[in-house]
Amino acid sequence: MAQDGHKEHPKYMNIFWWLLGLTIVEVAIAIPDYNVILKGILLVGLACSKAILVANYFMHLKFEKKTLAIIVVTPFLICVLLVFALMPDLTSVDRLDGIEKPAEVVDTSAH
Amino acid sequence: MEHATTLDHTEDVYEPSLTPDSLGKLGMWVFLVGDTMSFGALLAAYAALRAGAGIVGWVPPSEILGINLTAFMTFLLICSSVTMVKALESIQNGNVSRMCTFLGLTIAGGVIFLGLQAYEWYHLITHGLTLTGIPDHGLSGAAISGSTLFGPTFYAITGFHGLHVTGGVIYLAVILIHGLRGRYTAEFNHEVEIVGLYWHFVDLIWIMVFTFIYLL
Numbered sequence: 001m002a003q004d005g006h007k008e009h010p011k012y013m014n015i016f017w018w019l020l021g022l023t024i025v026e027v028a029i030a031i032p033d034y035n036v037i038l039k040g041i042l043l044v045g046l047a048c049s050k051a052i053l054v055a056n057y058f059m060h061l062k063f064e065k066k067t068l069a070i071i072v073v074t075p076f077l078i079c080v081l082l083v084f085a086l087m088p089d090l091t092s093v094d095r096l097d098g099i100e101k102p103a104e105v106v107d108t109s110a111h
Numbered sequence: 112m113e114h115a116t117t118l119d120h121t122e123d124v125y126e127p128s129l130t131p132d133s134l135g136k137l138g139m140w141v142f143l144v145g146d147t148m149s150f151g152a153l154l155a156a157y158a159a160l161r162a163g164a165g166i167v168g169w170v171p172p173s174e175i176l177g178i179n180l181t182a183f184m185t186f187l188l189i190c191s192s193v194t195m196v197k198a199l200e201s202i203q204n205g206n207v208s209r210m211c212t213f214l215g216l217t218i219a220g221g222v223i224f225l226g227l228q229a230y231e232w233y234h235l236i237t238h239g240l241t242l243t244g245i246p247d248h249g250l251s252g253a254a255i256s257g258s259t260l261f262g263p264t265f266y267a268i269t270g271f272h273g274l275h276v277t278g279g280v281i282y283l284a285v286i287l288i289h290g291l292r293g294r295y296t297a298e299f300n301h302e303v304e305i306v307g308l309y310w311h312f313v314d315l316i317w318i319m320v321f322t323f324i325y326l327l
Contacts, residue, residue, distance in 0.1 A: 009200050016193045020186065027182050030173070030326035040327055047322035051315050058192050058311040068140060075144050079151030086159035 010057045022050050133301040139308045146275075150316050153271060154323050157264045170261065172325055175246055177231065181325050184227050185317060191220030192314045195307045205297035207290060214287040214303075217310065221280040228273050232266075242266065265324060272320055275313050282306050 026046045029039065056062040061069055161169050198213035239246035242263050286306045289295065295303055 009196075009203075012193055012196045012200070016189065019189045023182065023185055023189070026322065026326060027178060030178065043322050043326050047318055050318045054192065054311055054315045054318065058196050058314070059308055068137075072140060072144060075147040075151060078148065079155060082151060082155040083158050086155060087162075 010062075012057070015053055015057045018053055019050055022046050022053075133304070135301055135305050136308065139305045143308065143312045146312070147316075150268075150271070150319070153264075153268050154319065157268060157323065160260050160264060164260070170245060172261070172265075172327070175235070175240055175261070176265075176325050177234075178325055180227065180231060181321055184224055185321050187220050187224050187227075188314045188317050191217045191224070192311050194220065195310045199300070199303050199307050202290075202295050202300040202303050203297060207293065207295065210295065210303065211287060211290045214283060214290060218280055218283045218287065221276050221283065221310075225273060225276055225280070228269065228276075232269075240265070268320055268324060272313070272316055275316070279306075279310050279313050282309060 026043060029042050029046070055072070061072060194213045194216040198210045198217060201207075201209035201213060240262050244259060245261055283306055286302060289302070
């Protein structure tokens with residue numbers, strides 16, 4: 001397909017309506033108050049669906065060679081790993097909080 | 112005969128180039144992959160800070176930000192992505208004037224987006240969302256102390272994206288000028304496709320920013 005100069009164009013208006021519909025669903029899901037985790041999963045799922053539509057059809061990734069698709073998907077996977085890689089830092093902040101509190105108690109009793 | 116078989120086998124082993132029609136396109140993809148890591152790092156840092164603050168220590172962004180306006184901005188960027196692919200489709204069919212019209216519409220979408228973002232920032236700053244503080248909505252002490260990180264992360268991420276939109280508008284304007292001068296034809300239009308890749312990437316990133324910063 002890439003060699004053919006994209007002679008066969010996807011139906012872009014169909015993609016547009018899908019993107020618009022998914023955006024409306026996203027906003028409708030985001031407004032009410034309910035389980036935060038469920039809301040997060042739904043919203044991230046919808047955002048990823050929209051991103052895949054844009055990449056596949058507007059950026060023509062679906063019609064490129066698979067090797068290019070693998071190269072493009074790699075940073076997204078690394079970004080997900082990055083979130084998990086940052087988790088130990090958050091845990092260490094909690095530990096520091098725990099250490100500081102007894103130190104303050106000792107100072108107060110000394111005065 | 113044996114020699115011929117070996118040659119055929121060799122041809123099968125070698126993989127053809129990724130984008131034989133344009134090395135520039137491959138270059139843009141490589142740039143976008145790197146840029147994805149930049150945005151990924153910013154969003155991961157935001158997610159980590161928010162997770163670290165907990166539910167009580169972070170004000171729901173929907174209480175500070177206007178979702179309706181940014182939903183419209185999202186709609187605008189999606190529309191500009193459609194006009195961008197229509198511009199590419201037009202020039203691949205050899206219609207230069209139609210390509211220029213769609214490129215102009217894409218630029219207009221980008222400029223309106225930037226105008227709305229400037230309005231949003233002005234509104235938020237005047238209402239107290241700064242690099243060191245958040246608007247007072249009768250929040251508890253824990254929420255205020257945790258959410259002071261919201262301002263810097265919000266302005267860093269949306270500002271970085273805004274810079275990309277600004278760059279995209281300038282890039283599109285240059286391509287439009289080339290188009291008006293008759294540079295592109297049905298056979299030579301890789302530059303239009305490459306600027307399209309960049310513009311769709313900007314749209315794709317906004318989809319993520321809209322979800323992570325405004326909706327969650």
